[in-house]
Amino acid sequence: MKAGITTILVLAFVWATGHAEDAQADANEAYARVLQNLGVATTAGPDNRLRFLSGRPTDQQLDAGARLQDLIEARWRWLMNVSPEDATFIGHAGQNNRWSDYGDAARQAQQKLKRRTLEVLLRIPRDQLSPADALNHRLLEYELKLDIEGHAFPEHLIPINQMYGPHTGFAQVLSAMPLFSRTDADDYLARLRGIPVVLNQLTGVLRRGIELGITPPQQSIRAVPKQVRDLAPPVAEQSPLLRPLQQLRLPPEAAEAVRMQAGQIYQETVRPALVEFADFLERKYLPGATQRTGLSRLPEGQAWYAWRIKTMTSLPLDAEQIHAIGLAEVERIRGQMFQLMGEMGAAGQDIPSFVADLYRNEAQFYRAESELLRDYRALAKQADGVLGRLFKKYPSLPYGVEPIPAHEASGRPAAYYLPGSYVTGRPAAFYVNTKRLDQSPKFEMDALLLHEGVPGHHFQIALAQEQSDLPEFRRHSRGTAYIEGWGLYAESLGSDLGFYQTPESRFGALSFEMWRAVRLVVDTGMHALGWTRQQAIDYFKAQTGRHQARISVEVDRYLVMPGQALAYKMGEMKIRQLREHAQVSLGAQFDIRDFHDRILREGPLPLTILEEQINAWIQTKINTK
Numbered sequence: 001m002k003a004g005i006t007t008i009l010v011l012a013f014v015w016a017t018g019h020a021e022d023a024q025a026d027a028n029e030a031y032a033r034v035l036q037n038l039g040v041a042t043t044a045g046p047d048n049r050l051r052f053l054s055g056r057p058t059d060q061q062l063d064a065g066a067r068l069q070d071l072i073e074a075r076w077r078w079l080m081n082v083s084p085e086d087a088t089f090i091g092h093a094g095q096n097n098r099w100s101d102y103g104d105a106a107r108q109a110q111q112k113l114k115r116r117t118l119e120v121l122l123r124i125p126r127d128q129l130s131p132a133d134a135l136n137h138r139l140l141e142y143e144l145k146l147d148i149e150g151h152a153f154p155e156h157l158i159p160i161n162q163m164y165g166p167h168t169g170f171a172q173v174l175s176a177m178p179l180f181s182r183t184d185a186d187d188y189l190a191r192l193r194g195i196p197v198v199l200n201q202l203t204g205v206l207r208r209g210i211e212l213g214i215t216p217p218q219q220s221i222r223a224v225p226k227q228v229r230d231l232a233p234p235v236a237e238q239s240p241l242l243r244p245l246q247q248l249r250l251p252p253e254a255a256e257a258v259r260m261q262a263g264q265i266y267q268e269t270v271r272p273a274l275v276e277f278a279d280f281l282e283r284k285y286l287p288g289a290t291q292r293t294g295l296s297r298l299p300e301g302q303a304w305y306a307w308r309i310k311t312m313t314s315l316p317l318d319a320e321q322i323h324a325i326g327l328a329e330v331e332r333i334r335g336q337m338f339q340l341m342g343e344m345g346a347a348g349q350d351i352p353s354f355v356a357d358l359y360r361n362e363a364q365f366y367r368a369e370s371e372l373l374r375d376y377r378a379l380a381k382q383a384d385g386v387l388g389r390l391f392k393k394y395p396s397l398p399y400g401v402e403p404i405p406a407h408e409a410s411g412r413p414a415a416y417y418l419p420g421s422y423v424t425g426r427p428a429a430f431y432v433n434t435k436r437l438d439q440s441p442k443f444e445m446d447a448l449l450l451h452e453g454v455p456g457h458h459f460q461i462a463l464a465q466e467q468s469d470l471p472e473f474r475r476h477s478r479g480t481a482y483i484e485g486w487g488l489y490a491e492s493l494g495s496d497l498g499f500y501q502t503p504e505s506r507f508g509a510l511s512f513e514m515w516r517a518v519r520l521v522v523d524t525g526m527h528a529l530g531w532t533r534q535q536a537i538d539y540f541k542a543q544t545g546r547h548q549a550r551i552s553v554e555v556d557r558y559l560v561m562p563g564q565a566l567a568y569k570m571g572e573m574k575i576r577q578l579r580e581h582a583q584v585s586l587g588a589q590f591d592i593r594d595f596h597d598r599i600l601r602e603g604p605l606p607l608t609i610l611e612e613q614i615n616a617w618i619q620t621k622i623n624t625k
Contacts, residue, residue: 024101027081028109032116034074038067039120064128068137069471071124075117075140076472082110085173090476091423096177097190099166102159102201111151118144135602135609136471142606143473146311153304157209159202161216161560162223166198167277168408170231171240178424179248185258192241192265196273203280210288214298218289219533220556225281230407232274236263240407241270295527295562305527308563313570314481314606319528322566326520329569330543333514340510344503355511355545358504364441369403369434375442376401376432379449379499386497387455392593393600395462397421399428399453409435413553415448417457422465428458439550443504447491447512450499455596456490457483464603479604480564485571486599488516492576511544515554516572518543519565523558533559574607575599578614585618589625 062070080087084095121144126137159165174191178184209215236242242262248255290298295305309319317325337351346354358364366372380401387394397420404412412433420428430452433440450456460483465475491509500506518540525531525539533555540551558565578599583590598617605613 023098024081024106025109027078028113031074031078031113034070035113035116035120038062038071038074039116039123064124065130065133067124068121068129068133071117071120072136072140072471072473078113079473082106085169086476088173088176089419089421090472091421091426096184096187099191099194099198102156102166102198102205107156111148114144114148114151118148132469136474139474139477139605139609142609143477146307150307150311153300153307154209154212154214157205157212157214158216158560159205160224161221162227163412163557163560165224166202167224167228167231170195171243171405171407172418174241175244176421176426177244179244182250182254185248185250185254188244189258189261189265192262192270195241195270199273199277203277206280206285210285212299213290215285215289216560217293217533217556218286218291220559221289222286225278225286227407228274228278228281232271232278234271236266236271239266239271240405242266293526293533293559294531296530302528305562308527309566312480312563312567314479314608315570315574316608317570319524322520322570323524323529325573326517326524326569329517329573330514330521333510333517334543337507337510337514340503340507344507351543352541352545358443358507359441359547364443364504366437366440366442369437372434372437372440373401373403373432376430376445376449379445380430380453383449383454383497383499387459390493390496390592390596391455391459392597393463395459395466397425397428397462397465399430399458399462401453402429402431403434404431406435409433413557414440414444414550415452417452417461419457419461419465422462428462430458436550439547441508443502443508444512445508446494446499446505447509450491450494450497451487451512454490455493455497456487459490460486460600463600467601467603470603474603477604479606480567481571481574481607482604482610483571484567485569485573485575485607488513488568488572489575492572511546514544515546516565516568519558520569522555523563523565526555526558527562571607574611578611582614582618586621589621 080090080092080095083100084098085100086092087095118141121137121141124137126134129137160167174188177188177191179188206215231239231241233239242259245255245259245262248258250258292298295301295308298304305319309317309322313322334351341347341349341351341354346357349357366375377400380399399417399420404416412431414436415430415432418429418431420426430449452458464470464477467475491512494500494509500509522531522536522539526533526536531539536555536558537548537551540546540555541548544551579595582595598614599610602610602613
């Protein structure tokens, strides 16, 4: 029986994960050996794969396609070891007893292996590959080059903020773990024990950030200490970290023993470490954080932000160009909003005062969290029932509508989506911030559900996971412009799906589009053009009329996630442009369901490559008339 690189790596990784403290170092060494072998292969002979990869001489070596496949598989397994949290969410087995290593040595080793991976990839001739493999090669090259370019910037010194970081990830990851066996329980306990180690590493990283002046703006991260303290109540069972054990599927006595052991670990090591970390954030990190606004004010900030723009938009545009696009979009959408306001009897009124009137309408707000969740769940069912109008293929993985956990709510937006796992069958979730009922009007619900649920994030991300003919790195790609662009584009499909039946909900859809257009102006303004936080808030208020507290949360989000806010509108505009091009080019031959299936078929793509793919699809259809 012949074995290939996958077999070799499985053996290496099984051994490594049995010794958790050395797992990443062992995985790095195994992956380096694979890269060394692949780096010298030149010609054909996949039948001799095992002899070649085990280092013994061979007369025939791997062809280009087999080498690419082996490189992709090896890199993916290595990445799952480097980021065990991602492995848990995806359902990749064998990494559930560990957390990521935030130490300098681990980061430098990873960077070295990424550079070596690119060298090996570029030795595989693309012109000898099938069209599908050539696209895989191109996408992997794109991803690696962008990642390696980012090594020049100290992103690692800002691992935590009010939006994301290990402190928000601890409970999410533990909740995503399978808890069906004793092995699962042992993995859970191992991860619980590992939390103090992670916090100790983070403290060192954050101290270094203070020394170098590389921190998020002080104002934007004031909620972080409380987010950490909310993980550490005096009673163990009340901690979000132990809550997942309620789902433990063991015999009663065994389950109770695990819970007792977890409680002891929590009280003896985890809670003290969390309290100490929260104290450090309050007494050292927050006082030492920069009060300057915008990435360009940090060392190498202009180049750093340019890289962030490239990463988040996948387009060859600079900050000034995107700022101008944003201003033009704001004016276009303002015109549509004023037209609708006139139809609603509010001609001559400005946007902030009109929105204030909507917010004073008590009928537009819920008084109970349960009612908000109930109606969102009803909207989700409504959307599920009409997708056939616009799509031919649907994901099989379900999703639920859930409240954002209380310990996260203070730093979170109105809603967000968390993917599930097709491999393990874990459902996805559309999380709603039920702690801000006064900032969650009914007229926004249609657009938000369509964006986060179906046909938005859940539809696209779950469908990508199920594309079995694509390699793993493409099924789980985080191409932000594509993913968020699709989410915003999905909002615009609401009328075709029977949503937006009231003038208020239509205004809500326009206000959400305006929200994303304003992001283009505000994000580039703060990070490249010298805007202050207050300037951004004032501009946001003038264009949207939204609640001051909600705008402040959004602006603080952009401050700690530079460029991410640009992805939505730039992605949506590209998809809409491609749709219009397809409609004009194909005429009566155009089928919206075929177009959507084609957009979604290849998983997340850089927008420039997506455009090439759609143009090729259009030409093929024209040629086959």
